[in-house]
Amino acid sequence: MSAAILEMKNITKHFGPVIALxxxxxxxxxxxxxCLLGDNGAGKSTFIKTMSGVYRPTEGQMLVDGQTxxxxxxxxxxxxxxxxxxxxxxMIPLMSVSRNFWMGREPEKGIWPFRTMNSKFADxxxxxxxxxxxxxxxxxxxxxxxxxxxxxxxxxIARAVYFGAxxxxxxxxxxxxxxxxxxxxxxxxxxxxxxxxxxxxITHNVRHALAVxxxxxxxxxxxxxxxAERGAVDASALxxxxxxxxxxxxxxxxxxxxx
Amino acid sequence: MSETTTAPRPDERMKQVxxxxxxxxxxxxxxxxxxxxxxxxxxxxxxDSGMFAAEGxxxxxxxxxxFMVIAVGACLLMIAGEFDLSxxxxxxxxxxxxxxxxxxxxxxxxxxxxxxxxFCILLGAIxxxxxxxxxxxxxxxxxxxxxxxxxxTIWGSVYFTRQTIIGGVAERAxxxxxxxxxxxxxxxxxxxxxxxxxWIATFTKGNRAGQPVxxxxxxxxxxxxGLAIFGHWLLTRTKFGNWVFAAGGDAQAARYVGVPVNRVxxxxxxxxxxxxxxxxxxxxxxxxxxxxxxxLLKEFEAIxxxxxxxxxxxxxxxxxxxxxxxxxxFGVVQQGLFFANAESSLFRVFLGMILLIAVIMNTYIRxxxxxxx
Ligand SMILES: Nc1ncnc2c1ncn2[C@@H]1O[C@H](COP(=O)(O)OP(=O)(O)O)[C@@H](O)[C@H]1O
Ligand SMILES: [Mg+2]
Numbered sequence: 001m002s003a004a005i006l007e008m009k010n011i012t013k014h015f016g017p018v019i020a021l022x023x024x025x026x027x028x029x030x031x032x033x034x035c036l037l038g039d040n041g042a043g044k045s046t047f048i049k050t051m052s053g054v055y056r057p058t059e060g061q062m063l064v065d066g067q068t069x070x071x072x073x074x075x076x077x078x079x080x081x082x083x084x085x086x087x088x089x090x091m092i093p094l095m096s097v098s099r100n101f102w103m104g105r106e107p108e109k110g111i112w113p114f115r116t117m118n119s120k121f122a123d124x125x126x127x128x129x130x131x132x133x134x135x136x137x138x139x140x141x142x143x144x145x146x147x148x149x150x151x152x153x154x155x156x157i158a159r160a161v162y163f164g165a166x167x168x169x170x171x172x173x174x175x176x177x178x179x180x181x182x183x184x185x186x187x188x189x190x191x192x193x194x195x196x197x198x199x200x201x202i203t204h205n206v207r208h209a210l211a212v213x214x215x216x217x218x219x220x221x222x223x224x225x226x227x228a229e230r231g232a233v234d235a236s237a238l239x240x241x242x243x244x245x246x247x248x249x250x251x252x253x254x255x256x257x258x259x
Numbered sequence: 260m261s262e263t264t265t266a267p268r269p270d271e272r273m274k275q276v277x278x279x280x281x282x283x284x285x286x287x288x289x290x291x292x293x294x295x296x297x298x299x300x301x302x303x304x305x306x307d308s309g310m311f312a313a314e315g316x317x318x319x320x321x322x323x324x325x326f327m328v329i330a331v332g333a334c335l336l337m338i339a340g341e342f343d344l345s346x347x348x349x350x351x352x353x354x355x356x357x358x359x360x361x362x363x364x365x366x367x368x369x370x371x372x373x374x375x376x377x378f379c380i381l382l383g384a385i386x387x388x389x390x391x392x393x394x395x396x397x398x399x400x401x402x403x404x405x406x407x408x409x410x411x412t413i414w415g416s417v418y419f420t421r422q423t424i425i426g427g428v429a430e431r432a433x434x435x436x437x438x439x440x441x442x443x444x445x446x447x448x449x450x451x452x453x454x455x456x457x458w459i460a461t462f463t464k465g466n467r468a469g470q471p472v473x474x475x476x477x478x479x480x481x482x483x484x485g486l487a488i489f490g491h492w493l494l495t496r497t498k499f500g501n502w503v504f505a506a507g508g509d510a511q512a513a514r515y516v517g518v519p520v521n522r523v524x525x526x527x528x529x530x531x532x533x534x535x536x537x538x539x540x541x542x543x544x545x546x547x548x549x550x551x552x553x554x555l556l557k558e559f560e561a562i563x564x565x566x567x568x569x570x571x572x573x574x575x576x577x578x579x580x581x582x583x584x585x586x587x588x589f590g591v592v593q594q595g596l597f598f599a600n601a602e603s604s605l606f607r608v609f610l611g612m613i614l615l616i617a618v619i620m621n622t623y624i625r626x627x628x629x630x631x632x
Contacts, residue, residue, distance in 0.1 A: 075517065090515045092508035094575045094629050103505050104516035106498035116496040146630030 002029045003066070005198045006051065006082065006167050011060035013046055020046040022222040023060070028167055028198040033189055035201045035209040038219035039242050044202045047219065048169050051200070052084040053077035081166035085156040085173065093145030097137055098126040100144050101159050129158045133188050150181025154188050161192055168192060169200040174208050186212050206238045220244050284628060286569040286577060289621040290584030293567060293613065297588050301595035310598035313459040314472050323590025324483035325538060327583050329557055330564035331483075331490040332534030334582035337565050338494065339527040340507030340574030341390060341397040343383075345404035346535045346561055350554025352412045353379050353539035358425035358549035359415065361432075368428075369437035376536045382408070383532025387525035397528075405558070409551075416551040429547030441482075441537070442544025444475025479541040483586075486534065490579035503527065507574030563610070564589050567617040569624070576625065588613065 004027035013021040020043045028034045038044045049055045051062070053071030062069050064080050071077045074084070091100050102122050109118040123140035130137050133154045144152060153173050160168055170189070174182045189212050193199050203209050209216060217227045218241040225241050301310060309315045329346055336343055353375050360371035386404055390397045416423050432438035454461045454471030462468050494500040505513035506523045514520050538557070543549050567585035570577025592613065596606050 074515065090509075090512040092505060092512055092575065094508050094571070095504050099501055099504065103501060103513065104518045106501050108498055115498075116492075117498050117501060119496075143629040 002031070004029050004063075005065060007063040007066075008047075008051060009061040009063070011047065011050055011057045011062075013043075013050055013055060014058045020222055021050070021057075024219065024222070024224050026217055026224070026227075028200050030166070030198050031193055031196045032214040033193050033199040033201055033212050035203060035213035035216045036219060037203060037206065037209055037216060037238060037242055039204055042219040042242075043222045044204075044219055045171060048084065048171055048200065048202060051077070051167075052082055052169055081164060082169065083160035083163070083165035083167070084169040084171065085153065085160060086171050087173075087175070091144050091152055091156060093143065095144060096141045097130070097144055097147070097155055098123045098140035101126045101129070101155065101162075105163065125162070129162050130155065133158045133191065134184065148181055150177050150184045153177075153185050157185075157188055157192060161195065161197060165197060167198045167200065169202070171202045172204070173201070174203060174205065182208065204242065206235045206242070209238065210235060218242055284624060286621070286624070286628070287581040287584060288569070288624050289617050290568045290578075290581040290588070292620070293588045293617055294584045294591075297591045297595065297613075301591060301599065305595055305599035308598040308600070310595060315594075315598060317473050319590050319594035320480055321477060322594050323587045324477075324480040325542075326560060326564050326586035326589045327483035327487055328479070328538045328541075329534050329561040330568070330582040330586045331486045331579055332531035333558075333561035334565045334568065334570055334577055334579050335490055335494065335503060336527040336531045337562070337570050337572070338507050338574060338577045339503045339524050340510065341387075341524055341527065342401060342562070343386065343528060343531040344398065344401040344558045345382075345386065345408055346531060347554040347557035347559075348405045348408035348412065349379055349382065349532055349535040350539045350542070350557055351551055352408045353536045354543045354549035354553050355412050355416045355425065355551055357540065357543055358428050359419050362425055362427045363419050368432045368435035371431075372437050372441070372540060375540075376533065379532045379536045380529045383529040384525055386532070387528030390528070391521045391524060413551045416549075423551040424548055425550070426548040428543055428549060432544055432547075438544055439478075441478055441540040443478050445478065445481060447475040450475060477541070477545070479545070482537050482541065483583075486537070487579055487583040490582075494579055499523070504575055507576075509575070560589065563614055566621075567614060569617075569621045571625065576629070585617075588617075 007027040009025050011021055011024045011026075012019070024043070024047055026034070026036070026047070036044055036047065046055065050057050053074045053076050056070070056072075062071070064082070069076075069080060071080070077084075092103070095103070098119070102117075107118040107121050108115050109121075110116050126140045127137055135151055135154055144155065147155065153170075157168065157170070157173075173185050173189075177185065186208065189199055189201060193212075193214075201209065201212065214230050215227055216230075216233060216238060218225045218238060220242065221244070228238075310319070329350075333343065333346065356378065357371050357375045360366045360374060361368050364371075366374070382404070386397070386401055389395075389400045393400065413423060416425060432442060450459065450471045450473050453459045454469075460472045462470055462472060494503060502513070502518045502520075502523045505516075505518050506520045510520045535554070535557075539549075539554070542553060564585035565577065565582045566572065567588055568578060568581025568583070570582065589610070592609055593606060596603070596609065
């Protein structure tokens with residue numbers, strides 16, 4: 001079993017009087033998809049924002065490749081190879097796929113002051129990378145606004161992968177998508193994992209998690225209820241853990257096991 | 260790798276669009292159609308008025324060039340997501356500052372021009388810095404500067420000269436190398452040759468008899484074309500251009516991937532001020548004087564050109580070529596109605612209508628391109 005690329009130990013995060021995270025431990029290894037499950041308000045977003053340098057943990061330790069780190073900003077985390085694809089994606093709908101893909105890291109050619117963007121190179125790479133992810137663009141100049149939600153997720157993922165992410169964090173990438181698009185994103189996750197990248201997949205949908213996950217960690221009211229390997233848990237067990245056991249069990253019996 | 264990389268099928272739900280149609284669907288399309296339309300229109304109603312003779316062409320070219328100079332600055336700034344309503348006041352301010360420094364203080368013209376440019380670009384930077392720092396809409400911050408600068412201009416002019424018009428700049432500019440860059444003309448020889456060849460009209464009497472009615476292309480026109488080409492190149496070909504789009508499209512998303520949004524926006528405010536100074540310098544050199552009321556309403560006229568040219572008022576989308584065409588439309592309509600002997604008040608009616616049609620058409624084109632809903 002490979003060693004963890006990113007390890008979070010006993011992370012606590014307080015927002016004033018609110019204890020959003022209360023001692024969460026989590027790790028992700030190369031080439032695995034580690035699902036982080038939890039109901040709304042469980043603290044998933046807070047936890048991954050701590051991982052990606054948006055928040056500083058109140059207490060706890062973070063290790064990248066075994067070295068203790070403290071990120072001051074998302075840029076630090078990105079420099080350490082931790083890329084995050086948020087629900088709002090950080091994509092600009094009015095701009096072309098290629099321009100979005102390279103935003104902030106535009107390739108250049110020529111000599112100053114006549115240095116220009118190497119559009120041909122940028123466009124070719126964009127089309128090729130998107131094709132690898134199973135998306136056939138009309139052209140690199142197609143605006144991101146014309147893509148579907150799932151395709152946009154894929155552009156964001158492809159961008160992170162191309163720029164050398166070691167850990168890819170996806171915050172609820174499937175929550176707003178239809179069946180077909182969800183399947184596309186899940187197969188993208190699978191592709192990324194096969195390239196040896198560690199994927200952290202956040203969701204509150206047990207079926208989506210089971211479809212791609214290698215390990216599962218459930219977060220409930222700011223605490224972890226342990227991590228399970230693939231095959232060691234089934235949907236109803238995860239569902240139970242997410243709801244905190246008791247309540248769903250009673251609810252389920254009254255609904256006849258349809259949840 | 261064992262995996263075969265088969266190309267995914269083309270999306271069957273995507274209508275096949277003919278290449279010529281795709282090439283046509285671009286942000287400038289509205290501007291291109293509008294330009295063709297106004298030329299056809301005025302060709303029909305003012306074709307025999309001299310509007311398309313050498314002198315007439317020069318007339319509307321100069322007016323269009325004036326609009327173009329400030330429209331390029333406004334366009335880049337608007338794409339970066341900000342407005343500058345102080346452009347008009349800045350034009351008045353720059354002209355008066357230049358005149359006071361050269362005529363009243365006796366500075367050489369080149370020094371007066373350089374100092375004015377430096378100070379106005381600094382003012383542009385302050386505009387930008389305030390917008391970034393306070394997080395207020397640039398509409399409000401630059402509106403404040405619209406009043407502050409206009410007030411300072413009138414006060415300064417009266418304080419130093421007891422007048423609101425400062426003459427005598429022409430004498431000071433005589434033989435100055437930098438002044439010639441704004442007030443000079445080029446290609447004089449070409450026009451003399453064209454006059455001799457009988458292609459353009461020549462004066463028939465007076466002390467200039469035999470000389471062509473046009474003695475060169477004013478530097479203003481050169482500046483306008485140069486700025487439009489530079490702006491277009493910067494926006495579409497360079498990394499910085501990508502940052503301009505990104506800063507206006509979604510500042511937060513751009514910051515997140517490391518685009519220096521604040522620097523981009525402040526630089527664009529400075530560029531807008533630079534364009535206002537070019538306008539002011541050319542105007543002062545042309546008239547040989549500065550006046551405190553120059554540049555009134557120019558900020559709105561610049562914005563109108565930009566919007567006719569297909570830019571989005573909320574930023575992140577637009578074209579410098581479009582803005583330049585918007586300036587041509589504006590100039591041709593304004594001078595064309597004059598040539599057509601139309602009631603001058605009708606100009607505003609006409610302009611309002613063009614603005615409305617252009618914006619509706621551009622919204623439609625943009626929806627096709629960007630998938631906005
Ligand atoms: N910036 C904040 N300030 C105060 N409380 C917060 C803040 N962010 C999150 N919380 C609280 O922390 C808890 C966990 O939120 P969150 O991480 O967004 O949950 P999830 O993403 O799992 O739905 C919630 O109770 C939320 O109200
Ligand atoms: Mg969340």
